[in-house]
Amino acid sequence: MTGSTPRLAVIINCFNYAEYVERAIRSVLAQGRDDCELIVVDDGSTDASWDVIGRTGVTAHRTENGGQRRACIFGLDRTTAPFVLFLDADDELAPGALDVIIPRLDPSVAKLQFCLSRIDRDGNRLGSAVPEPDQIRMTSDLSERVRRTGVYVSPPTSGNVFRRDLCELLRDADYDDAVDGIIVLAAPFFGEVVSLPQELGLYRVHDRNISGVGRAIDGARIEQHMQRFRNLIGHLNRVMPAGSARPQLDAEQTFFYLEKKSVLASIDRRMDRFRQLPMLIRVISGDYFSAKRKLALSLFHILIAFLPVGISRRLIEFRYRSEQRTPIALAKALIGNGSDVRPRSL
Structure with missing residues (x-):
């Protein structure tokens, strides 16, 4: 060429x-x-x-x-x-x-x-x-x-x-x-x-995307994302350009990690889903999100922590499966069909 x-x-x-x-x-x-x-x-x-x-x-x-x-x-x-x-x-x-x-x-x-x-x-x-x-x-x-x-x-x-x-x-x-x-x-x-x-x-967008867009939410996959992120941050700390005066990054204190932990705890109720919620809300309230984004993220994580696991799972899938992000899909996520309000095994 x-x-x-x-x-x-x-x-x-x-x-x-x-x-x-x-x-x-x-x-x-x-x-x-x-x-x-x-x-x-x-x-x-x-x-x-x-x-x-x-x-x-x-x-x-x-x-x-x-x-x-x-x-x-x-x-x-x-x-x-x-x-x-x-x-x-x-x-x-x-x-x-x-x-x-x-x-x-x-x-x-x-x-x-x-x-x-x-x-x-x-x-x-x-x-x-x-x-x-x-x-x-x-x-x-x-x-x-x-x-x-x-x-x-x-x-x-x-x-x-x-x-x-x-x-x-x-x-x-x-x-x-x-x-x-x-x-x-x-x-x-x-x-x-x-x-x-x-x-x-x-x-x-389809069910074979490497990025995972279009796939169902799965606890094991979320844990894999969290481990991958820890590895990425460790790699980044090792290759930071010479002369950088910035301190090392802490993966577990970032929004990305705390959010994944919140999602995982919301679909696996064996975990304490309220423990890291205040820290996550504090991170969301920082300077790096718009006011609209802060409100949406805070509301999302509060809802998935307090709602029944079936509804929480549907809200999570609504957010991460972008091809379904429509008002009708949101209504379905909140209402469902009444058959999966009780916790499901993962």
């Missing part, structure tokens, strides 16, 4: 996405950029993905199945581009996306992020973008936001472009199979984070 030294590499990693991967590939080819390099890695697919990739005529690589992170590192080793976009095989770039993205890349940029249009399995639009444009514009002092909350507004994997040196952190992230962990969290500490409000990609 490139006839000159590439400024950007788009790496598509695919595992059993035969029904989507061709659309992902062609969405990159259609950009028509000579300064962009396309690298496709099939991560040992057992469906027809490799045959579908072959039909596109692009140079592709096939590896033994090792997970998303390993496949992306394999692709990274096959490019010298200074910036990398990891495009999930079930997502797509919007027409003209790279014409907007590439001119904004320079050595001071650690990460460029943009909004994604949410679509369903068949490509139909699903409500608002992720993140919403007003949310992605809130980029002041992101490193301090990470320190206090453990998170900042960031799109799914396909909505990010990373500077190459940041991608190198993936090599030591053996605790994580995903690619959008340490490099997302570390970006504000390594340079500028450029946020574009335009919808420059398509994010497909």
Whole structure:
């Protein structure tokens, strides 16, 4: 795809996405950029993905199945581009996306992020973008936001472009199979984070998303997220740029960790769901959320702590399963069908 030294590499990693991967590939080819390099890695697919990739005529690589992170590192080793976009095989770039993205890349940029249009399995639009444009514009002092909350507004994997040196952190992230962990969290500490409000990609929501969007809420998965977050913060503390006077981050004092703990306790009533609630509310009341967001988050966590477990679970699923976030879905979450108000085994 490139006839000159590439400024950007788009790496598509695919595992059993035969029904989507061709659309992902062609969405990159259609950009028509000579300064962009396309690298496709099939991560040992057992469906027809490799045959579908072959039909596109692009140079592709096939590896033994090792997970998303390993496949992306394999692709990274096959490019010298200074910036990398990891495009999930079930997502797509919007027409003209790279014409907007590439001119904004320079050595001071650690990460460029943009909004994604949410679509369903068949490509139909699903409500608002992720993140919403007003949310992605809130980029002041992101490193301090990470320190206090453990998170900042960031799109799914396909909505990010990373500077190459940041991608190198993936090599030591053996605790994580995903690619959008340490490099997302570390970006504000390594340079500028450029946020574009335009919808420059398509994010497909279905029950096989690596991010877990669309899946049912599960206690064991929440515990895995909490352990992963502790590992991420430990990794970030180890790689903090030299000369940083900032103290080490404490994973268990952040909003992200406390919120996951609140959700877990609300669906597993063997835990004390009230113990960490005051601390969580104090963190929410800090300077890093809007007044509307503070009210919504506080109300949500108070409700799931006090309501019967069946209703609490439905409220949690309403919040985290974004394709169902409509007024009708909220009413159903609160009312239900009357059959699961009593606690259910997990």
